[in-house]
Amino acid sequence: MKTIELTLGIDIGGTNTKFGLVDQNGHVYLRDSLATEADKPAEYLIQRLFEKLDNRLDKLSDDITIKGVGIGAPNANHYTGKIENPPNLSWVSVDLVTLIKEHIDLPVSVTNDANAAALGEMAFGNAKDMQNFIEITLGTGVGSGIVVNGELVYGHDGFAGEMGHVTVERDGRQCGCGRLGCLEAYASATGITRTMRQLLDSSDNPSELRKLSESELSSKTIYNAALEKDQLALKAFDTTGRYLGEGMANATLYFSPEAFILFGGLASAGDLIFRPVKKYMEANLLPIFRNKIKILPSGLPMSDAAILGASALIWHDIT
């Protein structure tokens, strides 16, 4: 019987941790998840995860070989193998690599979520065969994974690729990082909600969104209103696309990428976000870059993207 070669991809989130076994073509052979329980030590999560995995493996009839373990986690540093002061997790500093190796003696590699998404895109998604591209994750925050010459940019200390904190507005909005005017404060799901709030408060223009309570105003309800041609909701998408497009025009000057790939909740708004992003990026590009940089949606299925990205960390290293 031929052995099936797989890598274990783990995505540690604030609430849930997903894991899965993935083959070299991006086929998810097995997937599962468990509560992160971030108020307890990380050891407890890893122990439960491997118990759950071992249970699943016992029931397999195929002959499989696990080649290594890739992990995507907030604030995970590829160089040190640690996660340091992760947002939404109570762990101060966790040496993930050592912790995992106590359970399984295989190559272990960690990185943050956005970098994992970029590697997943290169292995299984819309960046196949690309050597230079930028993956932008548009979720609660804005992250980026940057690929140059076919390799992730980690920089000198492993913290490169923080495009979400580039200043896009001098003395602009307060960002969660403590600074002002970061891209993340405008182009994230919370950013578009803040923009919408400003638009509602600064005009008397009619909008269906005026009927909603404060807690009901979200990127999702703004999206639904924009689909119904609500003019203020469309304006909120235009403003969001402007900041993102301007940011991409600036990033192009550094990297001259083949493509930007937009990933995550806000990216699934389709033309509502892609159209303004492209318009404002092109309007702000240096002439030599105009009309040649692709803006693509992620090619990873949303439900498995995190697992695929984490597993790609290992596939990228061993192939």
Place this chain on the structure above:
Amino acid sequence: MKTIELTLGIDIGGTNTKFGLVDQNGHVYLRDSLATEADKPAEYLIQRLFEKLDNRLDKLSDDITIKGVGIGAPNANHYTGKIENPPNLSWVSVDLVTLIKEHIDLPVSVTNDANAAALGEMAFGNAKDMQNFIEITLGTGVGSGIVVNGELVYGHDGFAGEMGHVTVERDGRQCGCGRLGCLEAYASATGITRTMRQLLDSSDNPSELRKLSESELSSKTIYNAALEKDQLALKAFDTTGRYLGEGMANATLYFSPEAFILFGGLASAGDLIFRPVKKYMEANLLPIFRNKIKILPSGLPMSDAAILGASALIWHDIT
């Protein structure tokens, strides 16, 4: 007799073209220059250059071997080997590699001035042993050569590393590129002169520089006034350092560099520019990057820097 291995470095400028033979340790074995005569075809320049070189070589008593030819030139594209629409040169498009190979059958490599400076810094200057750093050239314009994982970032089409055109002020100063608010419009030699002009025009504060004619106001005269503690001249350096430091804080988010290396005329102003640059960079950095990124002057001797950078193009490829 042992043969001395050298590379030929050529720096093509708007007025003069310098060339030299450089050994692997950055010793300039032979240096010379000639008028570029950019109104005549590029063939004419290359023909005269090799005549001059051959004359010099005939007189040598050492046994030398030339390993290749590296060229730094405005708008030179490493991938295509061409220079396209170079500023200050009448040539529309010149295939430099082919042109040089008609004279000498050796590896030929071209890139722009800032990228050549970065390679020179890595081979012979203050970036020895660095894998991730950004060289910023502060001259009439602002250029950058970016090194990631020990390799220059050329990007998908060879035009990466244009940090001088990052927008630092929304709807700001007109830049030579046609766009508004580029770093180059503030942090170049002409940028500081524009800042000084604004400072003089917008206040009645005393300044020695008020005695100068319009054409006498330059980065050099501003520097001299600042050395004499002229308050407005010091303010001009502070403003210039602010834009540059803010730009470097943003670049750090993408690259997490070990160091920024400042090269060129304005960089030789020493503390007058380094001190505000550091102050404003640190003030704008994301906390994880604070107090660990070096800001260094170039370690290349100014007079030979262009030749060293061009020759490093070849040394980088063959060693």
